[in-house]
Amino acid sequence: MKGLSIFFLLISFQIMASSDFEKAEKLYQQNKMIEARVLFESYLNENPNHTKTIEYLGDIAGSYKEWDKAIGYYNKIKMQYPANAVYQYKYGGALGIKAKESNKFKALSMIGDVEDSFLRAAKLDPNYIDARWALVILYVELPGIIGGSETKSQKYASELMALSKVDGFMARGYIDEYFKRYAKAEVNYRKAFEIGNSKTTFQKLYDLYKNKMNQPQKAAQLKKQFEK
Numbered sequence: 001m002k003g004l005s006i007f008f009l010l011i012s013f014q015i016m017a018s019s020d021f022e023k024a025e026k027l028y029q030q031n032k033m034i035e036a037r038v039l040f041e042s043y044l045n046e047n048p049n050h051t052k053t054i055e056y057l058g059d060i061a062g063s064y065k066e067w068d069k070a071i072g073y074y075n076k077i078k079m080q081y082p083a084n085a086v087y088q089y090k091y092g093g094a095l096g097i098k099a100k101e102s103n104k105f106k107a108l109s110m111i112g113d114v115e116d117s118f119l120r121a122a123k124l125d126p127n128y129i130d131a132r133w134a135l136v137i138l139y140v141e142l143p144g145i146i147g148g149s150e151t152k153s154q155k156y157a158s159e160l161m162a163l164s165k166v167d168g169f170m171a172r173g174y175i176d177e178y179f180k181r182y183a184k185a186e187v188n189y190r191k192a193f194e195i196g197n198s199k200t201t202f203q204k205l206y207d208l209y210k211n212k213m214n215q216p217q218k219a220a221q222l223k224k225q226f227e228k
Helices: 002-029 033-046 051-063 067-080 085-101 104-124 129-141 150-163 165-178 182-196 199-212 216-227
Strands: none
Touching (some): 002 033, 002 051, 051 085, 085 104, 085 129, 129 150, 129 165, 150 165, 182 199
């Protein structure tokens, strides 16, 4: 009887722990990050290798721009599952933003890991759009002396084109806009808008007309077209 009571006690603890995770997950989905974090941290104390909890805590840390915490959480799960493209991408993303916010010398020491994580994510998942977008942006923004290259950026824009025409044209437009080739950027953003007709595609073309090309009439016309 004593053994049986201990068994039921253990079962009840497991149910309570599971309930805490489910409550935390629900709070997270409701964007109640502070309350969710408290429950996730409590659950993690009892289940120190629970991958999904660690990922959630990394996401919450990232939402508050606590990049060191986010990097720590994502590093742990990418070490647990090195073949998981999402974990590689999230680690690279958090590290990349920290590098952007750091001084140049510190940033230089991080760039290799950022690039490696994005490349791994892209290789692990041939259909991973976000990883390819990250590489497009990384290679455009990096100075040539430390690996930046429009050729490399265009390579991943072409891979995006094969996966999604909208993303492909958006990526090409982004590259053209970065290098101030505004007429070419307009062509690519226009194609993306015509295919996608989304808020994102509208906004990029609208901002280009309004803020880069100084064509308020085209911006206004585009806005009317989108609102219809």
